[in-house]
Amino acid sequence: MPGTNLTREEAQQRAKLLDVESYEIELDLSGAQEGGTYRSVTGVRFESAEAGAHTFIDLVAPAVHEVVLNGHSLDVAAVFRDSRIELKHLKAGANELRVVADCAYTNTGEGLHRFVDPVDQQAYLYTQFEVPDARRVFASFEQPDLKATFQFTVKAPAGWTVVSNSATPEPKGPDGTVWHFEPTPRISTYITALIVGPYHAVHSSYEGADGQSVPLGIYCRPSLAEFLDSDAIFEVTRQGFDWFQEKFDYAYPFDKYDQLFVPEFNAGAMENAGAVTIRDQYVFRSKVTDAAYEVRAETILHELAHMWFGDLVTMEWWNDLWLNESFATYTSIACQAYAPGSRWPHSWTTFANSMKTWAYRQDQLPSTHPIMAEIRDLDDVLVNFDGITYAKGASVLKQLVAYVGMDEFFQGVQAYFKRHAYGNTRLSDLLGALEETSGRDLTAWAKAWLQTAGINVLRPEIETDANGVITSFAIRQEAPALPAGAKGEPTLRPHRIAIGLYDLSAPGAGTAGGKLVRVDRIELDVTATELTQVPQLAGKRRPAVILLNDDDLSYAKVRLDEESLAFVTEHLGDFESSLPRALCWASAWDMTRDAELSTSAYLELVLSGIGKETDIGVVQSLHRQVKLAIDLYSAPVGRDAALTTWTEATLAHLRAAEAGSDHQLAWARAFAATARTPEQLDLLEALLEGTQTVEGLAVDTELRWAFVERLAAVGRYDEAEIVAEYERDRTAAGERHAATARAARPTAEAKAEAWASVVESDKLPNAVQEAVIAGFVQTDQRELLAPYTEKYFAAVKDVWESRSHEMAQQVAVGLYPAIQVSQSTLDATDTWLTAAEPNAALRRLVSESRAGVERALRAQGADA
Numbered sequence: 001m002p003g004t005n006l007t008r009e010e011a012q013q014r015a016k017l018l019d020v021e022s023y024e025i026e027l028d029l030s031g032a033q034e035g036g037t038y039r040s041v042t043g044v045r046f047e048s049a050e051a052g053a054h055t056f057i058d059l060v061a062p063a064v065h066e067v068v069l070n071g072h073s074l075d076v077a078a079v080f081r082d083s084r085i086e087l088k089h090l091k092a093g094a095n096e097l098r099v100v101a102d103c104a105y106t107n108t109g110e111g112l113h114r115f116v117d118p119v120d121q122q123a124y125l126y127t128q129f130e131v132p133d134a135r136r137v138f139a140s141f142e143q144p145d146l147k148a149t150f151q152f153t154v155k156a157p158a159g160w161t162v163v164s165n166s167a168t169p170e171p172k173g174p175d176g177t178v179w180h181f182e183p184t185p186r187i188s189t190y191i192t193a194l195i196v197g198p199y200h201a202v203h204s205s206y207e208g209a210d211g212q213s214v215p216l217g218i219y220c221r222p223s224l225a226e227f228l229d230s231d232a233i234f235e236v237t238r239q240g241f242d243w244f245q246e247k248f249d250y251a252y253p254f255d256k257y258d259q260l261f262v263p264e265f266n267a268g269a270m271e272n273a274g275a276v277t278i279r280d281q282y283v284f285r286s287k288v289t290d291a292a293y294e295v296r297a298e299t300i301l302h303e304l305a306h307m308w309f310g311d312l313v314t315m316e317w318w319n320d321l322w323l324n325e326s327f328a329t330y331t332s333i334a335c336q337a338y339a340p341g342s343r344w345p346h347s348w349t350t351f352a353n354s355m356k357t358w359a360y361r362q363d364q365l366p367s368t369h370p371i372m373a374e375i376r377d378l379d380d381v382l383v384n385f386d387g388i389t390y391a392k393g394a395s396v397l398k399q400l401v402a403y404v405g406m407d408e409f410f411q412g413v414q415a416y417f418k419r420h421a422y423g424n425t426r427l428s429d430l431l432g433a434l435e436e437t438s439g440r441d442l443t444a445w446a447k448a449w450l451q452t453a454g455i456n457v458l459r460p461e462i463e464t465d466a467n468g469v470i471t472s473f474a475i476r477q478e479a480p481a482l483p484a485g486a487k488g489e490p491t492l493r494p495h496r497i498a499i500g501l502y503d504l505s506a507p508g509a510g511t512a513g514g515k516l517v518r519v520d521r522i523e524l525d526v527t528a529t530e531l532t533q534v535p536q537l538a539g540k541r542r543p544a545v546i547l548l549n550d551d552d553l554s555y556a557k558v559r560l561d562e563e564s565l566a567f568v569t570e571h572l573g574d575f576e577s578s579l580p581r582a583l584c585w586a587s588a589w590d591m592t593r594d595a596e597l598s599t600s601a602y603l604e605l606v607l608s609g610i611g612k613e614t615d616i617g618v619v620q621s622l623h624r625q626v627k628l629a630i631d632l633y634s635a636p637v638g639r640d641a642a643l644t645t646w647t648e649a650t651l652a653h654l655r656a657a658e659a660g661s662d663h664q665l666a667w668a669r670a671f672a673a674t675a676r677t678p679e680q681l682d683l684l685e686a687l688l689e690g691t692q693t694v695e696g697l698a699v700d701t702e703l704r705w706a707f708v709e710r711l712a713a714v715g716r717y718d719e720a721e722i723v724a725e726y727e728r729d730r731t732a733a734g735e736r737h738a739a740t741a742r743a744a745r746p747t748a749e750a751k752a753e754a755w756a757s758v759v760e761s762d763k764l765p766n767a768v769q770e771a772v773i774a775g776f777v778q779t780d781q782r783e784l785l786a787p788y789t790e791k792y793f794a795a796v797k798d799v800w801e802s803r804s805h806e807m808a809q810q811v812a813v814g815l816y817p818a819i820q821v822s823q824s825t826l827d828a829t830d831t832w833l834t835a836a837e838p839n840a841a842l843r844r845l846v847s848e849s850r851a852g853v854e855r856a857l858r859a860q861g862a863d864a
Contacts, residue, residue, distance in 0.1 A: 111136030326393025573612025659696025
């Protein structure tokens with residue numbers, strides 16, 4: 001959106017000039033049920049370092065009625081433009097500003113989002129301010145290093161609840177509609193929050209040491225209350241409080257801790273201080289696997305960790321966003337792995353299987369960047385919530401912990417929190433604290449890992465004698481060329497890794513074969529050179545499998561030697577521990593993406609080992625990866641045969657799975673995603689109608705929609721059947737599923753209707769637009785969708801320039817013709833990139849999508 005950007009230089013100049021003391025914000029939301037606009041009154045007290053200086057405050061609003069600076073009314077028409085209010089002739093020292101405006105409710109998940117629940121027809125509001133959207137609700141100096149206190153006064157409809165960062169007060173006024181909150185501690189604008197509506201609430205408390213008592217609240221819409229498993233959520237939350245307060249040695253820094261499950265949320269959750277918002281899909285309406293509960297728990301812990309790292313101590317500017325997110329990701333996974341009584345001690349398996357896969361993919365795109373990215377302005381940061389910022393950063397923090405030691409790491413973190421509480425920091429502040437506690441000089445480490453882009457490959461080089469004894473062992477490190485268009489040079493890095501030696505144990509009683517167990521392990525530093533000798537292994541008998549980066553300490557692509565690869569291909573499912581299995585699965589997937597392993601060979605590997613895979617999260621990832629590989633990476637001539645093989649396997653595993661198990665549910669979903677023959681589709685219909693059953697399989701609301709969406713995509717179901725299913729589920733989730741099913745139908749009319757609703761109109765709410773896009777793109781409708789390649793390039797720039805960031809990004813990424821894997825798609829993209837001259841953010845997103853097509857073409861060549 002033009003006129004809403006802010007450069008780093010502008011932010012630095014403003015931070016040098018200003019010290020913001022406080023905000024007093026009054027919002028009249030009494031008309032929220034009807035929507036439209038609302039009155040916003042902002043009072044700001046701040047100090048200026050210079051007399052006569054000029055600056056600006058940020059505001060995105062349909063109308064501004066009044067601007068008063070130090071008692072003088074300013075001409076609104078003269079000072080308000082490009083989402084800024086110009087402030088001239090500041091006094092040295094104390095200044096006061098008052099801004100009266102009409103601000104707008106949104107349906108994009110940015111600013112103050114308004115949603116009407118179809119179940120009770122009530123409006124529900126919540127704010128989402130990261131990165132720069134507090135200015136959509138009140139006038140603000142919108143940058144993280146201008147912290148202040150915030151005091152909210154809100155007028156809301158009678159009977160509603162208002163939640164903010166401070167403890168919720170008793171409403172005042174004759175009808176109990178005015179909520180006056182106490183001031184917050186000094187925090188950044190982007191973590192302030194308001195959640196307003198007739199929400200359902202459950203309350204409890206965390207009781208800590210020394211009499212500490214923190215009020216806890218969980219909120220959701222009443223229509224979801226019957227599904228809210230608050231006890232389980234409180235349990236994870238309390239485990240997080242225990243573990244974080246012990247490791248951080250700093251008491252929880254806010255008055256209370258509320259977690260609010262809100263509708264149509266764009267991300268997973270948001271770390272508003274003391275008032276965390278979480279997408280309400282995490283209130284599970286139907287049976288889900290344990291992997292979903294694990295992911296939800298990680299999200300809960302991630303946001304709780306942010307209360308210290310991000311909220312108590314905040315980055316100075318967005319170039320350290322990675323540290324904010326990586327720290328929360330690392331510590332949330334570590335809490336799951338190590339906290340007493342945790343339900344998910346295998347969380348590092350999940351991390352290796354999902355988060356690191358995301359990081360490896362992101363790091364091989366033309367947009368790859370150093371973990372510590374150069375963030376020139378808000379446009380840069382808005383597209384930088386990516387796999388490097390979250391997953392690679394967390395992987396490198398795990399490497400750092402292995403490098404300095406876990407105790408030393410957390411001792412440094414403790415000193416960091418005490419030294420910088422309620423302030424702003426740079427990376428150097430944390431590294432300095434870690435150097436003090438560990439005694440290590442981190443300068444070279446930080447340069448190699450944080451200031452360079454790209455990924456290394458580690459390969460073993462092994463020599464043995466005639467008796468199978470290792471005579472020489474070395475690790476070869478490679479730094480592949482960065483993708484075309486990426487900035488920087490390939491870099492060899494120091495790695496702290498473990499090497500695991502695995503052999504097949506003797507068969508147990510009643511078993512046909514043994515398990516692959518670790519018989520030895522060494523840990524060492526791999527130098528930032530091409531070859532690192534490992535003399536510790538010389539003289540040892542060569543085992544069946546030698547696994548580099550065992551325990552997943554470092555961040556690198558790992559390759560197996562020829563003998564290990566052959567053995568793993570036959571025995572991947574036999575590893576006793578889930579983490580080495582996940583590392584081998586990840587290596588195979590990476591080889592498939594890199595065209596080193598054909599899709600047909602990858603499919604064969606998965607089919608041979610997935611039946612022994614006990615980790616449900618790994619099973620579900622394999623389901624997604626196999627389907628993607630067949631759809632995009634398989635040679636077109638063999639794709640139908642591969643799909644047939646896979647679909648038959650999903651049905652066989654569904655029938656063989658333990659009744660009522662997570663594996664059974666996962667295989668049911670995998671089958672629904674790919675069912676294709678008349679007999680398979682008949683089975684989906686019969687399961688929906690109840691004329692056939694699979695013992696133990698509950699065809700509940702969400703599974704029903706999975707079946708309906710597939711039947712719509714293949715033309716079995718049309719509007720009448722979709723409407724009938726929606727009548728069973730007249731909820732917001734039902735509306736989204738129905739939108740997906742309609743867009744999935746294999747007709748030109750359905751595609752044209754879906755396209756028009758997303759591209760030619762801007763009326764859809766964010767979540768419904770996302771649902772339509774998900775249905776529109778069907779990999780078995782390539783010919784039907786082919787004309788939309790040209791339509792995409794004709795429309796995407798206008799969409800980008802006329803929509804909010806979240807809405808435009810959904811279109812730019814979701815409707816790119818990624819399934820049209822051909823040179824002509826690459827040529828069309830290149831032509832558009834040259835002619836359209838998109839801004840840097842849009843160019844990045846389209847270039848990333850283009851890279852996916854280019855990779856798919858290479859993989860198809862390897863599968864020919």
